[in-house]
Amino acid sequence: MKNKQVESAKGKLGVLVIGVGGAVATTFISGTMIVRKGLGIPVGSITQMATLRLGKRKENRFPKVKDVVPLADLNDIVFGGWDIFEDNAYEAARHAEVLMPEDLDKVKDELQAIKPMKAVFDQNFVKRLVGTWVKSAPTKWDLKEAVRRDIQEFKAANGLDRVVCIWCGSTEVFTPISATHETLPALQKAMKENSPEIAPSMIYAYAAIEEGIPYINGAPNLTVDMPAIWDFAAQKQVPVCGKDFKTGQTMMKTVLSPMLKTRMLGLSGWFSTNILGNRDGEVLDDPGSFKTKEESKLSVIHNILQPELYPQLYGDVYHKVRINYYPPRKDNKEGWDNIDIFGWLGYPMQLKVDFLCRDSILAAPLCLDLVLFSDLAKRAGFSGIQSWLSFYFKSPMHDNEHIAEHDLFIQSVKLKNTLRKMIGEKTLDFMD
Numbered sequence: 001m002k003n004k005q006v007e008s009a010k011g012k013l014g015v016l017v018i019g020v021g022g023a024v025a026t027t028f029i030s031g032t033m034i035v036r037k038g039l040g041i042p043v044g045s046i047t048q049m050a051t052l053r054l055g056k057r058k059e060n061r062f063p064k065v066k067d068v069v070p071l072a073d074l075n076d077i078v079f080g081g082w083d084i085f086e087d088n089a090y091e092a093a094r095h096a097e098v099l100m101p102e103d104l105d106k107v108k109d110e111l112q113a114i115k116p117m118k119a120v121f122d123q124n125f126v127k128r129l130v131g132t133w134v135k136s137a138p139t140k141w142d143l144k145e146a147v148r149r150d151i152q153e154f155k156a157a158n159g160l161d162r163v164v165c166i167w168c169g170s171t172e173v174f175t176p177i178s179a180t181h182e183t184l185p186a187l188q189k190a191m192k193e194n195s196p197e198i199a200p201s202m203i204y205a206y207a208a209i210e211e212g213i214p215y216i217n218g219a220p221n222l223t224v225d226m227p228a229i230w231d232f233a234a235q236k237q238v239p240v241c242g243k244d245f246k247t248g249q250t251m252m253k254t255v256l257s258p259m260l261k262t263r264m265l266g267l268s269g270w271f272s273t274n275i276l277g278n279r280d281g282e283v284l285d286d287p288g289s290f291k292t293k294e295e296s297k298l299s300v301i302h303n304i305l306q307p308e309l310y311p312q313l314y315g316d317v318y319h320k321v322r323i324n325y326y327p328p329r330k331d332n333k334e335g336w337d338n339i340d341i342f343g344w345l346g347y348p349m350q351l352k353v354d355f356l357c358r359d360s361i362l363a364a365p366l367c368l369d370l371v372l373f374s375d376l377a378k379r380a381g382f383s384g385i386q387s388w389l390s391f392y393f394k395s396p397m398h399d400n401e402h403i404a405e406h407d408l409f410i411q412s413v414k415l416k417n418t419l420r421k422m423i424g425e426k427t428l429d430f431m432d
């Protein structure tokens with residue numbers, strides 16, 4: 001394999017999941033175990049299933065990503081994590097009711113061996129949950145030190161070479177960015193003073209970065225999306241990425257909006273509603289947590305359609321997003337979109353989408369890819385915000401000098417071109 005810059009993936013990779021007992025986490029972990037035993041297909045995973053065209057089209061070189069990019073082998077992954085409930089990963093997966101018991105039983109022993117470490121939790125940030133397996137310490141700084149010790153012990157106990165940390169925990173209450181999050185000294189001071197502006201997710205992230213571990217944010221929480229953490233990640237040479245896995249309705253938005261714009265069709269309104277019955281749905285029923293999610297979901301259309309360039313087409317779009325907690329559906333979400341568009345001479349038309357998806361089934365392959373790509377990024381010497389991983393996020397992180405890219409296909413080109421560059425191949429401009 002041609003590989004000029006990236007260190008090889010030798011040794012074991014630890015994957016520490018925050019919210020290890022949740023629906024997404026247990027579906028990701030069980031699925032990865034099932035796949036590596038050869039008992040399932042990793043559908044939806046770019047690292048495991050996609051190809052990477054190399055050279056000119058006529059060369060006909062379409063190797064699989066995993067055959068040319070030095071990714072960690074699934075058999076080298078060791079899972080661990082934290083949760084606010086003590087259930088092991090098997091019990092938690094049974095409770096989540098995403099995968100069928102006969103699938104979970106294929107990896108029952110391995111799942112039972114994953115016992116969560118005590119969480120950093122504060123109910124002010126997730127109003128609907130009462131944690132029973134939670135750390136206590138005098139300050140948030142001390143809690144951060146406790147998380148660092150957890151990471152060090154996990155690494156030593158499992159003989160790991162590298163570790164990646166991924167947040168699959170609940171969506172926290174909306175925290176507006178403030179002076180506390182602008183600089184590293186301000187953030188550190190706030191942790192030592194137990195400031196209410198420091199969310200539990202920030203404590204995990206800080207600890208991970210201090211340990212030199214890539215951090216992935218699967219929820220819309222602020223967490224690593226602040227100047228203080230961007231500086232810290234650069235200083236520690238750690239890749240970070242987020243926010244909020246792009247799975248169902250928003251994935252559809254980032255496909256349909258570019259279609260409208262490419263054809264110069266107008267948009268007057270987009271009403272999105274969902275019914276969802278899992279624990280995530282219950283947490284999002286709280287207005288504070290929903291506000292965090294809403295912020296993440298709303299920016300997409302505006303960013304893609306650029307109303308400032310096309311005021312006649314997109315200058316007056318009414319965009320509304322709703323999530324309704326409806327227990328009978330469990331993890332099987334239904335997302336409806338009513339899209340009011342207009343064409344030639346302004347004549348109105350409508351598009352209706354009814355996506356009957358399974359939230360965690362869509363999110364699990366994203367977790368796997370993000371873990372493997374973040375580990376790769378670290379070995380490639382990348383640090384700070386990983387914008388090439390925007391493909392996976394509803395609200396891709398970007399610094400103050402850049403804007404986010406939301407179009408799924410542009411994101412895909414950027415992802416694959418980054419992989420090409422990493423392995424010393426030419427990037428594609430599709431001009432051949």
Ligand SMILES: NC(=O)c1ccc[n+]([C@@H]2O[C@H](COP(=O)([O-])OP(=O)(O)OC[C@H]3O[C@@H](n4cnc5c(N)ncnc54)[C@H](O)[C@@H]3O)[C@@H](O)[C@H]2O)c1
Nearest residue numbers: 019021022023024083119169170171219245247279280359
């Ligand atoms: N499934 C999707 O398609 C999707 C898409 C985008 C984002 N997300 C986000 O991913 C996250 C996980 O979703 P889910 O469906 O698995 O939810 P879930 O409620 O099943 O799982 C969340 C887990 O996090 C745990 N938790 C909460 N706070 C914690 C803390 N401070 N420390 C450790 N553990 C903590 C909970 O106990 C629970 O086990 C949510 O934030 C959700 O919004 C999911």
